[in-house]
Amino acid sequence: MNKTKPLKVLHTSDWHIGDTICSKRRYDEFEFALNWLYRVIEEKNVDVVLISGDIFNTSTPSSQAQELYYRFLHNISKSNCKGVVITSGNHDSPSFLSAPKEILKVLNVHVIGSISENPEDEVIVLSDNDEPILIVCAVPYLREKDLRLPEEGESISERETKVIKAIKKHYNMVFEIAKNKKNELKLDIPIIIMGHLFLGSAILEDDDGIRDLYIGSLCQIPVEFLPQEADYIALGHIHTPQIIGKNEKIRYSGSLLPMGFKSNEQKKKVFLAQFYNKNLTVESIEVPKKKDLISISGNIKEIAQKLEELSNTGKEYYLEVVYTGEEIISNLKEQVESLSRSNNIEILKIKNGRLSNSLNDEFESSDNELSLDPISMFERCLEEKSVPEEQRSELRNAFKEILRYMSERDLSSEDS
The missing domain is CATH 1.10.287 (Helix Hairpins)
Known part of the structure; x- marks a missing residue:
């Protein structure tokens, strides 16, 4: 590794290209965010980019979503970046993501869509002018069918325990291969682990796009199950950027865009890990948003005032409006939509807080009528x-x- 300058590794995840909010397409937001991310890579002179899963929001992404993805990778190929490593998440199709991997290698883009019979495939050595600079344990999202076959008569809890043990075993196996590779190279270069999983100690925020299905009690991994010797652990799956257990080298970068409505602005981030003379420093870089997703509440007068305040900021907003007034309003949707606001504000969801517990809340917006999760x-x-x-x-x-x-x-x- 070049000792005259730090090795710069950008950690991002959970792009969810193709995501919608209340049936609203968000391609303009994704394009805005990815163009910004490319500028950061250029301006910060990033050496390596790690994308830890959930590139797309669905296993069958649209042509527009694919275009944004491949354009970003093409742009990076024109920068000074030495390599990109992409792992699949639970939303991604492993086969779809892996299909072009041999072509993408020409652009120094390495894609790991699923585990293979040879775990060495998940250990990637990145180089600068033929000199190795970094070893990456690129572990994709691990599905039970990839790790083990269910046994007859075992309970759900027994299955969960065995899946977690299998996940631990797989990470340790891949990390051991990486350590052996480092010894073979006889170079003092960092080893980074990529993962897409739910650590039991991770912090979750309400309405941030994580469905109960992927959290619940299923496969919550103790952080100590991950190889602690790694120089950095770049995680995806949780949408809130965070450090795990006050350990600077174990982080979730969080989603690239806000995934749900909040009562205040959400700060999205990417992390820039820098390695220099065996020291790690991590810079947190806030992702600018083309549109803010926020929730406002109050009676009609208070809602009108908040709309006026937001209009004066000049920013673009997608809004959830929650009516909490005492007065019963039969035409709530019409009243809220008639309130004065700038053209930069689009109300996507209207909820009647007084009737939110009723199945027959005819006054909520049509997008909210089918919002009950399975x-x-x-x-x-x-x-x-x-x-x-x-x-x-x-x-x-x-x-x-x-x-x-x-x-x-x-x-x-x-x-x-």
Whole structure:
């Protein structure tokens, strides 16, 4: 590794290209964010870019989503960046992501869509002018079917325990290969682990785009199960940027865009890890937003005042409006939409806080009418069918298993 300058590694994840908010397409936001990210790579003279999963929001991304992705990679190929490493997330199709990997290698882009029979495939040595500068353990999102076969008669909790042990074993195996590779090279270069998983000690924020299906109690990994000798651990899956356990070298970069409405502005980040003379420093870089996703609440007068205040900022907003006034308003949607505001403000969701617990809330926006998640719908079915409480636990676990199986199907695979 060049001792005259630091090695600069940019850590990002959870782009979710193709994501919508209340059925609103967000391609302009993704283009804005990716163009900014490319400028950062150029201005900061980044050596390596790591993208830790969930590149796309679906296993079958649109042509427009693919265009944004490939344009970004093409732009990087024209920069001084020495390499890009991409791993798949739970939203990605491993087969789709991996299909062009041999072509992308020409651009120094390395894609790991799924584990293979040879774990050495997940260990990538990146070089600068033929001199190795970094070893990356590029571990993709690990599905149970990739790690083990369920055994007859085992309970859900037993399966979870065995899956977690298998995940730990896989990370340790890949890291050992990386350490052996480093010894073979006889060079003092960093080893970075990439992962897309849920650490039990991670902090979650409400309404940040993480569905209960992927959190719940399923496969929460203790942070100590990851190889602690690694020089940096670049994680994806949780959408809130954070340091894990006050350990500067274990981080989630979070999603590139806000994924849900908040009562205040959300700060999205990427991390720039710099290695110099065996020392690690990490710079947190805030991602600018083309549009802010926020939630405002109050009675009609208070909502009108907040809309005026937001209009005066000159920023672009997608809004959730929650009516919390005492007065019962029969035409809430019409009243809110008629309030004065700038053209930069688009109201996507209107909720009547007084009626939010009613299934027949006819005054909420049409986008909110179908917002119940599958878990909530299943709980409602249990109630309606008067299923005894002692039977519900096993039924819940079975339902979550079905949902998880459906979410992990690789729709781009010939085996699907």
